[in-house]
Amino acid sequence: MTSLSFSKILKFPCTRRNSEQHSLWTLVIILMLVLLREADSEVLCPEGCLCYRWTPTILCAYTHLHQLPKGIQFWYTHLDVTHDNISVLYENELKLAGLLHLRTLKIVSSHLTALQDRVFSGVTNLTLLNLTNNALHTLNSGAFCGLESLRKLDLSKNRINSIHQDAFCALSTLQVLSLDENKLSTLEFGTFQGLTNLTVLSLRNNIIEAFSDRVFEDLHNVVFLDLTGNHIKLLDAEYLFQGMKNLLILYLIDNNLTCDCGLKDTWLWFASHNVGNIATCASPTELSGQSWVVLNHTVCSVSDPVLAVGIGSVSVYVLLAVLVLEIMLAVIMYIYHKKYPTESQSESIALHVMSGSSSEGIHNPES
Numbered sequence: 001m002t003s004l005s006f007s008k009i010l011k012f013p014c015t016r017r018n019s020e021q022h023s024l025w026t027l028v029i030i031l032m033l034v035l036l037r038e039a040d041s042e043v044l045c046p047e048g049c050l051c052y053r054w055t056p057t058i059l060c061a062y063t064h065l066h067q068l069p070k071g072i073q074f075w076y077t078h079l080d081v082t083h084d085n086i087s088v089l090y091e092n093e094l095k096l097a098g099l100l101h102l103r104t105l106k107i108v109s110s111h112l113t114a115l116q117d118r119v120f121s122g123v124t125n126l127t128l129l130n131l132t133n134n135a136l137h138t139l140n141s142g143a144f145c146g147l148e149s150l151r152k153l154d155l156s157k158n159r160i161n162s163i164h165q166d167a168f169c170a171l172s173t174l175q176v177l178s179l180d181e182n183k184l185s186t187l188e189f190g191t192f193q194g195l196t197n198l199t200v201l202s203l204r205n206n207i208i209e210a211f212s213d214r215v216f217e218d219l220h221n222v223v224f225l226d227l228t229g230n231h232i233k234l235l236d237a238e239y240l241f242q243g244m245k246n247l248l249i250l251y252l253i254d255n256n257l258t259c260d261c262g263l264k265d266t267w268l269w270f271a272s273h274n275v276g277n278i279a280t281c282a283s284p285t286e287l288s289g290q291s292w293v294v295l296n297h298t299v300c301s302v303s304d305p306v307l308a309v310g311i312g313s314v315s316v317y318v319l320l321a322v323l324v325l326e327i328m329l330a331v332i333m334y335i336y337h338k339k340y341p342t343e344s345q346s347e348s349i350a351l352h353v354m355s356g357s358s359s360e361g362i363h364n365p366e367s
């Protein structure tokens, strides 16, 4: 009925000054308004929720919902559930609730603890899934399968400590993934398998200490990687980031980085690959809180990296060498003096030699 009216409108351009058509126009508009009012009063908005037809969004906040609302009209493509009590999303829950047409779904601050398998199967048009501030702890294999159009997935502020291989189901459309403020301590091989279109990966404020090799292997398109606020001590960039061919920015602020020769290669890797990076040292204590750019001045011996530990170690070794030299000279002088006690000339020569060699040692540390 409404589509018929629309086609009529389109057939009568507004420029024609024909009174008959003009009144028809008005009639059509009035008819449409009446029809829309009728339709709206027939729409059943889920109890306690607010339905905004023109956004078109359904907002269910503080409604004590235990399940997603059922059977909402197909034109509501955004569902926003917040401060409710949805503890589990069951298998095929969206399908059974008739929500396959959704384009965005937010279930936020709603005590969500678990996602069963195939929760999202068939929700092929969903582009944003926001499950922030819940109590999820495990992401099972295939948890997000079926989300063929998903572009943004926000899982921040949960308690996720385990992500099974293939949980993200190789979603090739996914562009932004946030796992901020969870309890991840390691990232297993296969976690991000197939996320070939991902551009932003954020893992802030977890407790990540280690990565399995090649965990980022498929992330060819990641531009921004945020690892701020984890427990990373050491990482082997060449190994870890070799698949990330488009990486432009890495954040490694507030980790447990030990800024010594063990990390220097990683720093050099970032410098030579033009990856913008911000990272801070945690140890040694004198460098705590400083940017890891200090590694640029750390001199590491290639043959024996263990000996050349930390910054400034070279000057320490130079000073030691000078000291040993001076002691040796003093001993020689002492013997010389004993042999020829009266010769003041030789004494002044010895003094001259001593001061000369020591200043030479300081001025020429590189040799």
Ligand SMILES: *[C@@H]1O[C@H](CO)[C@@H](O)[C@H](O)[C@H]1NC(C)=O
Residues within 6 Å of the ligand: 066, 085, 087, 111
């Ligand atoms: C949430 O629902 C669970 C059962 O699904 C119930 O045990 C719990 O008390 C509810 N919590 C709140 C805050 O309503």
Ligand SMILES: *[C@@H]1O[C@H](CO)[C@@H](O)[C@H](O)[C@H]1NC(C)=O
Residues within 6 Å of the ligand: 100, 101, 102, 122, 123, 124, 125
């Ligand atoms: C997804 O969107 C397309 C195009 O708008 C539509 O034809 C299709 O029916 C939608 N799919 C679902 C499951 O609603």
Ligand SMILES: *[C@@H]1O[C@H](CO)[C@@H](O)[C@H](O)[C@H]1NC(C)=O
Residues within 6 Å of the ligand: 106, 108, 130, 131, 132, 152, 153, 154
């Ligand atoms: C998810 O929802 C939270 C709370 O409303 C919001 O702060 C956050 O920006 C949302 N995430 C995305 C990706 O839209």
Ligand SMILES: *[C@@H]1O[C@H](CO)[C@@H](O)[C@H](O)[C@H]1NC(C)=O
Residues within 6 Å of the ligand: 172, 173, 174, 197
């Ligand atoms: C990957 O993202 C780009 C935009 O950044 C988009 O044009 C392209 O279609 C996406 N590929 C897939 C498989 O979704």
Ligand SMILES: *[C@@H]1O[C@H](CO)[C@@H](O)[C@H](O)[C@H]1NC(C)=O
Residues within 6 Å of the ligand: 209, 231, 233, 255, 256
């Ligand atoms: C990392 O540092 C934090 C505090 O800065 C400390 O509590 C934690 O034990 C450290 N973790 C490791 C693995 O060193």
Ligand SMILES: *[C@@H]1O[C@H](CO)[C@@H](O)[C@H](O)[C@H]1NC(C)=O
Residues within 6 Å of the ligand: 271, 293, 296
């Ligand atoms: C590292 O040191 C070299 C030589 O001292 C200097 O040219 C370069 O700009 C420094 N790099 C950074 C990132 O500070």
